[in-house]
Amino acid sequence: MPHQSLEQAARKMVLLSKATTEQYSYIKTCMSTTFSPQIPIVDLSKPDAKNLIVKACEELGFFKVINHGVPMEAISQLESEALKFFSMPHIEKEKAGPPNPFGYGSKSIGHNGDVGWVEYLLLTTNQEHTFSVCGQNPEKFRCALKIYMSSVKRMACEILELMAEGLKIQPKNVFSKLVMDKQSDSVFRVNHYPACPELAVKGENLIGFGEHTDPQIISLLRSNNTSGLQISLRDGSWIAVPPDHSSFFINVGDSLQVMTNGRFRSVRHRVLANGFKSRLSMIYFGGPPLSEKIAPLPSLMKGKESLYKEFTWFEYKKSIYGSRLADNRLGHFERIAAS
């Protein structure tokens, strides 16, 4: 059974890793994280979807989507190819790395010292580059990626159009056209968090993926049935997101926060490693073309000043790659109101 071999591989990874988990940042905040019914659920097939989406983006910057239209078959195919990839020996996986910027990465996230109990594939959504994905059957992996990505991109556009409709702004493709653009700088990521048996023994927490906001416009996340994802509320407390393998979780990204002049919030989130089960998640990050100006839409300003300085997505990207995961990246671009 592929699942069994995955757990075995994870265990091996733990045993073989000389430094074990000592070098990672343990976090002791588990007391403030609880499962809660607070995650809004949006049924894309219902007429009130657009209003629920706007409310969720204003309050949390996060919601769950059901009846999303991505066939379970496409999801399972990609999941199974990804699991095959991650169950290969480390030396084989390394052939697809390092992620500069695309490819296989392990433990290290970005280039500024962030680490987590995670291994991942970071890919461009642009066809040609996904060819760097290796593995035993790269053709099958690529094919599954292509089918999944086109379906998820369609959902991203549908959600972005519902946002514009819910905000009552014209044309309804103001946001979605950026992700639909041929030059769109969208990214795809598959994260694998091996089970970390040491945690189960010690009863401690270990960071899988440190807290951050996603810089793009919108992120669409699907994971297996393993918990770990948490989001931060306005008051700074963390809530655990109950896993749901058949739904998608949507994050507002920094760029959408700027385009709505702060009305929508980009949500801080993180992943904790699990002591018993491995987690596999796949995330589509819908981004604008590099040359696109990221600025509040005039129709959302209503005579108010922009909260942000003007910048292009290229400029923002340059700045994020010099940042640490937990940094407040939008801080540099906030306009201090002249009084």
Ligand SMILES: C=C1C[C@]23C[C@H]1CC[C@H]2[C@@]12CCC[C@@](C)(C(=O)O1)[C@H]2[C@@H]3C(=O)O
């Ligand atoms: C420390 C990091 C790692 C970054 C860049 C920088 C700050 C934000 C991280 C992310 C988070 C969202 C996906 C990603 C692909 C992105 O666009 O921003 C990540 C990227 C990476 O994993 O390389």
Ligand SMILES: O=C(O)CCC(=O)C(=O)O
């Ligand atoms: O793997 C996950 O569940 C979330 C990871 C994440 O937030 C990211 O890759 O930006």
Ligand SMILES: [Fe+2]
């Ligand atoms: Fe993220």
